[in-house]
Amino acid sequence: MTKVLVATEKAFAKVAVDGIRKIVEGAGFELALLENYTEAADLLKAVADADALIVRSDKVTAQVLEAAKKLKIVVRAGAGYDNLDLEACTKHGVVAMNTPGQNSNAVAELVVGFMVFMARLKFSGKSGSEIRGKSLGIHGYGNIGRIIARDAIALGMKVYAFDPYVKKAEEGVELLASLDELYSKSQYVTLHIPATAETKLSVTHALVSRMPKGACLINTARKEVIDEDGLLKLMAEREDLRYVADVAPDKLDEFNKFGDRVFFTPKKMGAQTSEANINAGLAAAEQIVKFIKNGDKTFQLNK
Incomplete structure (x- = not known):
C-alpha cells in the first residue's frame, strides 16, 4: 500500500489533518503523521518507508532523500520551496512540488x-x-x-x-x-x-x-x-x-x-491563517493522489 507521510515540525491544524486523511485514505493509501518533532533523526526514521511526503517549512535535504529509499514525490504545502533540495530530489528520482496560490x-x-x-x-x-x-x-x-x-x-x-x-x-x-x-x-x-x-x-x-x-x-x-x-x-x-x-x-x-x-514578526507569518493552513495541506494531498494514480506533474518544480 502507498504510504503518505505528513512530517511537520509545526503541525497542521486538526481540521487540515482530518481533510488530508480523508483524501489520502479515500484514495486507498495509508497516512502516517510525524508532528511537532524536534530531532532531524525522527524525520530520517519516519521517511524510510514512505512513498510520498508532505512538509511545510521542514527541510528536505540530501540526507533525508538518501534515507527515503521508496520516496517518489514530496510536496511542500505552500508557495516557497527553498526548504526542498531540488537537485537532490532529481538525483534520487523524486518529483518535488509546491502548492502555489493556496497561501x-x-x-x-x-x-x-x-x-x-x-x-x-x-x-x-x-x-x-x-x-x-x-x-x-x-x-x-x-x-x-x-x-x-x-x-x-x-x-x-x-x-x-x-x-x-x-x-x-x-x-x-x-x-x-x-x-x-x-x-x-x-x-x-x-x-x-x-x-x-x-x-x-x-x-x-x-x-x-x-x-x-x-x-x-x-x-x-x-x-x-x-x-x-x-x-x-x-x-x-x-x-x-x-x-x-x-x-x-x-x-x-x-x-x-x-x-x-x-x-x-517573531516568526514568518504570511501564511499563518487557519484558511491557508487548511488549503495548502489539502492541495498537497490532492496533488499526491493525482501523481500516484495518474502521473500528474502539474506543479513539478524539478523539471
Missing part, C-alpha cells in the same frame, strides 16, 4: 495590515497617515501580487508593478519597465520574489534609495533578497525610511536600533 490571500492581507500598521506609526497613539492616495509598488506580480493589487486599488491606492515574466497587468495596475522606475514612484514597495541566484541581495542600497520621502519597504518574501548591509546604511542616512517584514533579518539587533521605523 496567497493570507500573505496579501498581511501586507495590507503592515501598510496600515506602519502608516499609523505602529498604533503608538501619535498622529499617523492614511494609505488612501499613496502609491504602492509590487515587486513580483504573481498570485500574491495580483491579490494585493486588487486590495490596494479598493483602498484608493495608486498601484504599480514590475515583473520581467509578466507582459500584461490587470486593470488599474500600471506595469513598469524597470525596477528603478518602480522604486522611484512608490511610497510603499512590497516584495514577492523568490530567493534565487538572480534575486539574492538584489534589493540594494542604490535601489531602495530611489524611494520617495517617507517610504516603507515591506518584505514577506525571503530575507536573502535583501542586501542587509546596504539597507542598514541607507536607514542610517535617511531618517524617513521604514522597513517591515515577517522574516527577521540576519542582523536583527542592528535593524532594531532604528526603533519605531522597523517591525519584524
